[in-house]
Amino acid sequence: MSANAENTLIQALQDPALYDHPVNEFRVIETHISQVILTGDYAYKIKKPMDFGFLDFSTLERRKHFCEEELRLNRRLAPNLYLEVLPITGTPEKPCLGGSGEAFEYAVRMRQFNQDELFDKRQERGDLPPELLTSLARQVAQFHDSLPSIPDDKPLGTPESVYAAMQENFDQIRPLLDDPALLKQLDNLEEWTRTTFERQRDLIASRRANGLVRECHGDLHLANITVFEDQVTVFDCIEFNEPFRWIDVINDLAFLLMDLESRKEPELANLVLNTYLEYRGDCHCCRCTRPTGRWSEARLPCSPWVTRA
Template sequence: MAWVFLTEDRVYKLKKPVVYPHRDCYLLRDREVLCREEVHLNRRLAPEIYLGVVALRLDGQGRLAISDEGEVVDCLVVMKRLPEPLMLDVAVSAGRVSKARVSRVAGMLADFYRGLEPVEVTAASYVDRFKGELDRNREMLVDPQFGLASGAVSPMLDRLARLLEEEPGLLGDRADQGHIVEGHGDLRPEHVCLLEPPAVIDCLEFSRRLRLVDPFDELSFLGLECERLGAAWIGEQMINECAQALENRPSGRLLAFYTAARACLRARLSLAHLLEPAPRKPEKWQPQAREYLALALRACRELG
């Protein structure tokens, strides 16, 4: 959804003029609004990284330039370039993540969530959101063209759907108790930088609905992705420390549901790449979907 240009110490992000069901960037004015929203929102967790928005112009010779003169043809988000070895996914793969660094990230996230005002969301609408996602997941995951509908997938999806019907309070109580906030929306290891202080980038600027989350849903997602990289301990430590700092510890069953639901969503999004007219790395997506489904099945076993 964007082109990213890297220099030695800067990153420039140019949003593509595309239209998706969840986002319309066809007009320049819409891209500019999203650029400014991206900077505003991401400064919550990376205030020193997001430098602002600049105009891309045509100079007198008809060349593209970042300057104060010439016709404006687009706009760019400008960021400081982060050190790749300190990105959490890279550091995990290299075995260079310490408990102390994870603790600092957990502390920053706990402070972030503690400072957010609860968003009014009814229990019914919160549960319905998950029901809708599960329906979309099922449609994709059991599609015969992907060859993933093993004997375990449909029963797992049935179990998640049945939980929402039989125990709506498991999720609904989170909304009723005021635990839904406007969070990050895409809390993955590749968005976490182990700087001092840490920084978290690339929140979902284009959809407030997707940013309305239970903090422990986001933290479960981060834990899921760390587990896929072979570092399940990171998610466990993060959740434990945030629960203590926030004085709010969700049940293990709720965390298991969040993890399974996120894993199914990630499996679906992996397969969705294969529906593109010219998918990049087509050999990647089915194995990746299988990885997520295996993690979803593991989490689902904890539901009892």
């Protein structure tokens, strides 16, 4: 489906007669990789036909596959939020949700939640109490404990793959810069990353050998956490790129800590880390959280900026 056909579809889907539930009002939230149609009680997420290299939704088969992966992965943490994958039949001009004909597109159907409950919104208005972060940290710790370790034959989470993910940032960003000062800053950061990684190489390898590389969330920051049905709920994990989610569990947590610190919330970051460690007892992770974990997890917020540029 072309981008023009997708826009036609999004417009056509804003018709209350197409839905088997009442529609209060339509609102569309667009990101660089998807469009989400809000209807009141339910939301319908449709992936854009894009190929960014690290993400490939370019064919119908791939979009269907990643819709199914999104459902599978997110039901681990948000089973009440993620409901089903729906085929869209008919035509972009006259679509049918869940029809019996041949599908030309797919959507993930979710329960809709109050956008004001997102943790990033709560933090911005000074309404992110410690008890919510404590609950979140315990939930993440329990989630990490429940995950199986990476199979030995899967070549992810090794020191080489961890460094490759970090190096990819520099390779993508450098061609976009022409300011000598910025290029110098990038060179310094690249050198710091290389030397710090070399100091941590053995630790990264040992943590993988000890089973701490698992199929994690991969995008754990405040904008992907909400309160739904009076429960802290983590959603929108990475479905489109295995190396982004098959990571050391502490890298998963590091993204959240980095987000809190960047928002000048160091006390909350420490609360999350301490609560997590109290539950899991993974004290050795503190050796790698600051030097490599948080920088390597910066690749995801960086990637959309690269594609927009």
